[in-house]
Amino acid sequence: MAGPAGRSPDEEALLQKAMRVLPGGVLGGYYAPQEFAFVVREAHGPRLHDFSGREYIDYILGSGPLVLGHAHPAVVAAVEAQLRKGTTYFQLSEPTLSLAEEICRAVPCAEQVRFCGSGSEATFFALRVARTARQRDKILKFEGGYHGAHDYSMMSSAPRSPKAFPAPVPDSSGIPQVLEDQVLIAPYNDLATVEGIVATHADELAAVIIEPFQRLIPPQPGFLQGLREITRRHGILLVFDEVVTGFRLAYGGAQQYYGVVPDIACVGKIVGGGFPLAAVCASAELMRPFDPGQDGKGDFISQSGTLNGNPIAAVAGLATLAELRKPGAYETIFATGKRLMAGMGELLQKSGLPAQVVGEPVVFDVLFTDQPVVDYRSVQKADGALAKTFTTELIKRGVVKNTQKMYMSLVHGADDVAKTLEAYEDALKVLPRKKARDGGSR
Numbered sequence: 001m002a003g004p005a006g007r008s009p010d011e012e013a014l015l016q017k018a019m020r021v022l023p024g025g026v027l028g029g030y031y032a033p034q035e036f037a038f039v040v041r042e043a044h045g046p047r048l049h050d051f052s053g054r055e056y057i058d059y060i061l062g063s064g065p066l067v068l069g070h071a072h073p074a075v076v077a078a079v080e081a082q083l084r085k086g087t088t089y090f091q092l093s094e095p096t097l098s099l100a101e102e103i104c105r106a107v108p109c110a111e112q113v114r115f116c117g118s119g120s121e122a123t124f125f126a127l128r129v130a131r132t133a134r135q136r137d138k139i140l141k142f143e144g145g146y147h148g149a150h151d152y153s154m155m156s157s158a159p160r161s162p163k164a165f166p167a168p169v170p171d172s173s174g175i176p177q178v179l180e181d182q183v184l185i186a187p188y189n190d191l192a193t194v195e196g197i198v199a200t201h202a203d204e205l206a207a208v209i210i211e212p213f214q215r216l217i218p219p220q221p222g223f224l225q226g227l228r229e230i231t232r233r234h235g236i237l238l239v240f241d242e243v244v245t246g247f248r249l250a251y252g253g254a255q256q257y258y259g260v261v262p263d264i265a266c267v268g269k270i271v272g273g274g275f276p277l278a279a280v281c282a283s284a285e286l287m288r289p290f291d292p293g294q295d296g297k298g299d300f301i302s303q304s305g306t307l308n309g310n311p312i313a314a315v316a317g318l319a320t321l322a323e324l325r326k327p328g329a330y331e332t333i334f335a336t337g338k339r340l341m342a343g344m345g346e347l348l349q350k351s352g353l354p355a356q357v358v359g360e361p362v363v364f365d366v367l368f369t370d371q372p373v374v375d376y377r378s379v380q381k382a383d384g385a386l387a388k389t390f391t392t393e394l395i396k397r398g399v400v401k402n403t404q405k406m407y408m409s410l411v412h413g414a415d416d417v418a419k420t421l422e423a424y425e426d427a428l429k430v431l432p433r434k435k436a437r438d439g440g441s442r
């Protein structure tokens with residue numbers, strides 16, 4: 001007998017197991033409302049298949065790495081070949097060196113890379129590089145910016161009750177209170193306020209870390225350029241967290257797309273082709289403290305990881321990057337994204353709901369507000385409850401996305417766009433009609 005929402009007994013049993021062995025029955029990060037939760041059986045291209053035989057168009061795509069879609073033949077072939085040669089060495093290997101070389105070729109600020117296992121690790125170690133170079137401890141980050149799960153990142157990335165700038169609000173329990181003194185918070189896209197905070201704290205600051213494209217919000221013209229100028233003037237290091245934007249906005253990431261080169265960049269997601277791999281990238285001079293030859297010299301940065309530069313991840317990353325280098329790859333993703341954004345925009349306008357599509361054609365979503373969206377506080381004014389309802393209504397109609405993010409890929413085709421827009425139109429019809437109101441939205 002089918003369970004809730006047409007669920008098969010097998011899927012029901014798996015979800016019950018999840019409730020027993022995982023807190024809240026989830027992995028952390030994304031979760032669907034319990035009634036519409038499902039268990040993935042397999043995934044191909046842009047589609048997920050669950051244990052009840054249902055199919056979904058997937059705009060989560062592993063939370064971003066799968067810009068080629070699921071189980072891309074080039075990635076599968078590369079991984080299968082490498083599997084037979086060994087899965088991890090904790091030693092140099094050819095694929096790892098080739099990937100390092102390719103990152104240095106692609107990413108403007110990269111002369112050298114240090115591999116690690118996740119985007120969170122990359123931003124954590126990038127801050128260590130900045131502190132070492134600057135011999136200062138504090139960092140400035142932006143309200144609403146997310147740099148992974150570590151203690152420095154989880155400050156005002158999604159505060160329910162933001163404080164006056166530059167005071168941080170911890171996003172999680174378990175963060176040592178002393179760290180609140182180490183992190184300053186500024187509003188994204190507000191250069192004047194950033195300039196004031198930096199001027200006051202310049203002598204304590206090691207780095208400014210930023211998602212150049214923050215969650216869904218593009219930088220306003222001149223903002224990143226201004227940030228580059230301010231940090232350079234004060235000798236503070238500028239860190240671009242390119243875990244999402246790297247190889248997505250352009251092959252050279254946000255640095256290439258927006259034309260601003262930071263001192264340090266973190267790449268993750270796409271560069272590991274769906275496997276655990278990320279990297280800190282910077283000039284050889286900034287990276288020198290990672291060199292074991294520096295051990296005992298005072299500025300040595302200790303960084304080790306069991307899976308650093310894992311060869312399976314490296315071949316998956318190399319296969320993914322090779323597809324992205326093919327002529328027309330980015331044009332294709334951007335064109336599909338633009339078509340979907342435009343279609344969504346038209347449907348929202350027809351619906352009469354106060355809403356807009358925010359983002360760049362490779363990653364975007366709907367925000368239920370008609371006010372300009374320029375920073376976290378303007379995102380907070382959007383109707384977050386309505387966004388959640390909408391996301392659930394889309395799951396019911398076979399479209400899976402995060403509450404505030406749709407990742408585009410090379411394999412979303414015209415058919416996916418058409419079916420997604422049908423689902424949108426249908427889901428918009430059942431949304432309650434009311435004015436946008438204040439409320440949490442993440």
Ligand SMILES: Cc1ncc(COP(=O)(O)O)c(C=O)c1O
Pocket residue numbers: 063117118119120121123146147148149211241242243244268269278
């Ligand atoms: C901008 C950004 N930085 C860092 C991270 C953390 O990466 P990971 O989940 O691989 O630790 C994420 C994850 O979504 C991210 O979006």
